[in-house]
Amino acid sequence: MKKDSLWKTALEQLQIKISPAAYQTWFAKTSLESVNNNIATIGCPSTYIKKRLEKKYKPQIKEVLKSLTNTALQLDFVIKNQQKRKDNNNLGPLFQEQKKKELKRKEKIKESGLSPQYTFSNFVVGNNNNLAYAVAQSIVQNPGTRYNPFFLYSDVGLGKTHLVQAIGNKILKTHPEREVIYCTSEDFTNQLIQAIQNRTTAAFKTKFRSADVLLIDDIQFIAGRETTQEEFFHTFNALYMEQKQIILTSDKPPKEIPDLEDRLSSRFGSGMLADMQFPDFDIRLAILQKKCEDLKLKVSTDVLEYIAEATPSNVRELEGALNRVVTLAETRGVQPTKSLAQKVLGEPPQKKPPTADEIIKTVCNYYTLKPKDLKGKRRPVRIARPRQVAMYVMRKETELPLEEIGNQLGGRDHTTVIHGVGKIKELIHNDPGIKSQIMEITTELGG
Ligand code: ADP
Ligand code: MG
Numbered sequence: 001m002k003k004d005s006l007w008k009t010a011l012e013q014l015q016i017k018i019s020p021a022a023y024q025t026w027f028a029k030t031s032l033e034s035v036n037n038n039i040a041t042i043g044c045p046s047t048y049i050k051k052r053l054e055k056k057y058k059p060q061i062k063e064v065l066k067s068l069t070n071t072a073l074q075l076d077f078v079i080k081n082q083q084k085r086k087d088n089n090n091l092g093p094l095f096q097e098q099k100k101k102e103l104k105r106k107e108k109i110k111e112s113g114l115s116p117q118y119t120f121s122n123f124v125v126g127n128n129n130n131l132a133y134a135v136a137q138s139i140v141q142n143p144g145t146r147y148n149p150f151f152l153y154s155d156v157g158l159g160k161t162h163l164v165q166a167i168g169n170k171i172l173k174t175h176p177e178r179e180v181i182y183c184t185s186e187d188f189t190n191q192l193i194q195a196i197q198n199r200t201t202a203a204f205k206t207k208f209r210s211a212d213v214l215l216i217d218d219i220q221f222i223a224g225r226e227t228t229q230e231e232f233f234h235t236f237n238a239l240y241m242e243q244k245q246i247i248l249t250s251d252k253p254p255k256e257i258p259d260l261e262d263r264l265s266s267r268f269g270s271g272m273l274a275d276m277q278f279p280d281f282d283i284r285l286a287i288l289q290k291k292c293e294d295l296k297l298k299v300s301t302d303v304l305e306y307i308a309e310a311t312p313s314n315v316r317e318l319e320g321a322l323n324r325v326v327t328l329a330e331t332r333g334v335q336p337t338k339s340l341a342q343k344v345l346g347e348p349p350q351k352k353p354p355t356a357d358e359i360i361k362t363v364c365n366y367y368t369l370k371p372k373d374l375k376g377k378r379r380p381v382r383i384a385r386p387r388q389v390a391m392y393v394m395r396k397e398t399e400l401p402l403e404e405i406g407n408q409l410g411g412r413d414h415t416t417v418i419h420g421v422g423k424i425k426e427l428i429h430n431d432p433g434i435k436s437q438i439m440e441i442t443t444e445l446g447g
Contacts, residue, residue, distance in 0.1 A: 123166055219268070224258075232264070328344055359398070
């Protein structure tokens with residue numbers, strides 16, 4: 001009997017012996033994988049089912065199989081998809097070839113010093129980094145031509161390492177035969193010192209001078225180190241002459257790195273310079289959304305907005321803040337919420353209050369008036385009401401005392417200001433028009 005029809009018949013007989021519910025739960029998705037050397041291998045869809053069959057149903061299965069084959073078969077239970085994975089090894093030469101290539105590629109990435117997690121696809125582009133990104137893209141297309149060297153600088157945590165590693169990873173992906181070397185300038189220094197100690201400087205030189213793409217991160221740390229600067233100068237020249245791509249990062253532009261030899265700083269600045277700035281709120285939010293997408297985290301937009309608001313500094317801190325919120329939610333077994341984020345991160349930093357001048361300007365723009373109208377003596381409602389709005393907004397958005405508000409609005413005394421502010425408070429309750437005007441004005445002021 002063929003194994004599939006054998007198992008089909010066996011299942012039919014088992015159905016008679018056990019309850020329909022038990023059959024459905026434990027047997028419906030099983031199969032007979034093989035019968036060899038008196039061992040029947042039974043494929044189970046999960047560990048859970050495998051354990052149950054082994055523990056409870058072994059005797060019944062044995063009995064049924066014996067009745068059908070006249071043989072006392074031993075039973076072996078396996079999990080089906082594991083079986084499949086084993087089978088992959090036998091998929092033939094094409095598969096083996098692909099696997100070898102993949103292994104080689106991974107090996108190459110490891111040797112290059114790159115980390116595969118830094119890619120273009122998880123790098124968020126915005127107006128803070130779009131020049132650097134465009135240059136990076138162009139280098140991937142044509143390394144060693146137009147933008148050589150590429151010198152990328154910014155404050156810490158703004159994505160330099162990410163972007164230059166993305167270049168390296170992409171080049172290795174499209175041209176696996178190219179030699180890409182990534183290291184920090186400290187690694188470069190350490191390797192050089194070791195080479196000098198071990199008398200292997202020739203090998204050191206050959207290694208760095210045979211790169212097609214050399215990425216040195218945080219080059220500022222070679223400043224003040226005479227031997228390293230000397231060696232790097234020659235490495236740089238050798239690669240440059242051969243039109244090999246050189247990419248350097250730093251926390252400042254070449255000319256501003258203290259104790260960097262002139263011949264180096266002039267070479268570093270001779271190609272393409274680009275910097276990256278702090279990301280604004282929208283970009284911070286986009287980065288958080290991207291992170292959640294990549295890590296398959298479910299975090300609602302209002303929580304992400306809170307994190308983006310509360311962490312206005314660099315991207316590394318932004319990621320750290322997201323991790324802290326998500327980890328705390330996980331340990332408590334709850335979804336991340338805004339109040340949880342508030343607990344972890346504290347209140348977002350306070351914005352600076354607007355100045356009296358800014359308020360006057362914004363109110364005037366809104367009602368198409370001139371500051372001198374608000375400050376003047378005239379009292380038609382068309383002017384008096386906006387003047388009172390200005391008083392109200394100053395009272396609400398600043399710490400200015402009543403006298404000062406009066407001063408700012410043409411030398412009015414504090415009782416006039418109290419009256420004006422009171423009038424608007426009253427109108428806000430009764431007139432939705434005024435309420436929305438005030439909201440628009442405060443939004444305009446960044447409140
Ligand atoms: P730097 O080298 O400038 O100090 P990194 O490249 O180490 O900064 O960036 C810090 C962290 O922020 C890294 O985890 C990086 O992946 C992330 N990061 C920075 N910029 C971006 C961006 N534009 N999009 C996505 N992640 C970013
Ligand atoms: Mg870095």
